[in-house]
Amino acid sequence: MKYAIGAILGVAFFAWAFSLCSPAGKNKTGHEYMPDMYHPVSLEANQYSAYYWNHWDDKSTFTKSQLAQPRGKVNGSIPRGYTAAYYGQDMDYVHGKNAGNAISAPVNGEAPFYYTNTEDDRLRCEQEMVNNPFPITKAGLERAKPLYNVYCGICHGDKGDGQGALVTATDKYPVQPKNLIGDDMIAAGNGRFYFAMMYGKNVMGGYSDKLSFEERWEVMHYIRSLQAKAKNLEYSETANTLSNVEKPAKGEATGASRTAPPPPPPAPQ
Numbered sequence: 001m002k003y004a005i006g007a008i009l010g011v012a013f014f015a016w017a018f019s020l021c022s023p024a025g026k027n028k029t030g031h032e033y034m035p036d037m038y039h040p041v042s043l044e045a046n047q048y049s050a051y052y053w054n055h056w057d058d059k060s061t062f063t064k065s066q067l068a069q070p071r072g073k074v075n076g077s078i079p080r081g082y083t084a085a086y087y088g089q090d091m092d093y094v095h096g097k098n099a100g101n102a103i104s105a106p107v108n109g110e111a112p113f114y115y116t117n118t119e120d121d122r123l124r125c126e127q128e129m130v131n132n133p134f135p136i137t138k139a140g141l142e143r144a145k146p147l148y149n150v151y152c153g154i155c156h157g158d159k160g161d162g163q164g165a166l167v168t169a170t171d172k173y174p175v176q177p178k179n180l181i182g183d184d185m186i187a188a189g190n191g192r193f194y195f196a197m198m199y200g201k202n203v204m205g206g207y208s209d210k211l212s213f214e215e216r217w218e219v220m221h222y223i224r225s226l227q228a229k230a231k232n233l234e235y236s237e238t239a240n241t242l243s244n245v246e247k248p249a250k251g252e253a254t255g256a257s258r259t260a261p262p263p264p265p266p267a268p269q
C-alpha cells in the first residue's frame with residue numbers, strides 16, 4: 001500500500017514536472033527547462049503589443065500602421081560616428097585624407113531636423129534652409145544621379161518633369177507628381193525640397209530613412225542641375241548660372257537670386 005501511494009505520487013510528480021515544459025506558443029515563451037536566447041525580452045520590431053505594459057494611453061501606444069513604418073532614430077539625436085559636414089569645411093579634412101593620423105568618421109551622416117510635419121513648419125523650413133551646405137562637385141552630382149533616379153525618378157521622371165514610369169506606364173497613379181523643373185520649383189527654396197524629402201507630401205511618402213543628410217543635399221544639387229538643363233543653363237563644379245545660392249566647388253554662382261518666400265504667420269500665443 002505504502003509503495004503504491006509512493007509510486008502514484010512519484011508518477012504524478014514527474015507528469016507535473018514534464019507538463020511545465022509546455023511548448024512555446026505564438027506570443028508565449030512556454031515553460032522551458034533551461035530558457036535560452038530563443039526568446040528575447042527586448043523589443044521585437046514590427047510586432048504588435050510587444051510589451052503589454054507599454055500601453056498607458058493612446059498617445060504612447062503604437063498603432064499597427066505605425067509599426068509597419070521603418071523605425072527612425074530618436075528625434076534630435078545623432079548616431080555615434082555620424083556627423084554632418086558644413087559648407088566651407090575642407091572636405092578632404094572631413095574625410096580624414098590630409099591628416100596623417102586621422103580616423104575618418106563617415107560624414108555620410110545625419111543632422112537633426114527640428115521641423116514638425118505641419119504647414120507652418122514647412123513654410124518656416126523653406127524660409128530658413130536657404131543654402132546647400134555642400135558645394136557643387138562633379139563627384140556629388142554623379143553620386144546623386146542613381147539616388148535620384150531610384151528614389152524620385154520613378155514618379156518625378158528622370159528629367160524631373162513629373163513624368164516618371166509609375167505615371168506614364170499606367171494610368172492608375174492617383175496624383176500627378178510635382179513637376180520639379182517648373183518655374184515655381186526653380187524659384188522654390190531648398191528647404192521646400194528638403195522638407196518634402198523628410199516628410200513627403202500627401203501620397204508621396206518621406207525619404208528620411210532612405211537618404212542620409214549628405215545624400216539629401218546631393219540629390220538637391222542633382223535636381224537643381226535638372227532645372228538648369230531644362231533652361232539651358234549651367235550647374236556644375238565650375239559654374240552655376242541657375243542661381244546665386246549654391247556654390248560650385250571651383251567656380252562662381254552667377255545666376256538669378258532666389259527670393260525667400262514670405263514668413264509663416266506667427267505661432268498662436
Ligand code: HEC
Nearest residue numbers: 151152155175176177178192193196197201202203204207
Ligand atoms: C511614389 C511617387 C513619388 C516618389 C517616389 C517621390 N515623389 Fe515627390 N511627389 C509625389 C507626388 C504625387 C507629389 C505631389 C504631392 C501633392 O502635392 O499632393 C510630390 C511632390 C513633391 C515635391 C513638392 C512638395 C511641395 O512642397 O509642393 C517635391 C519637392 C518632391 N515631391 C520631391 C521628391 C524627391 C526629392 C523625391 C525623391 C527623394 C520624391 N519626391 C519622390 C510623388 C513622389
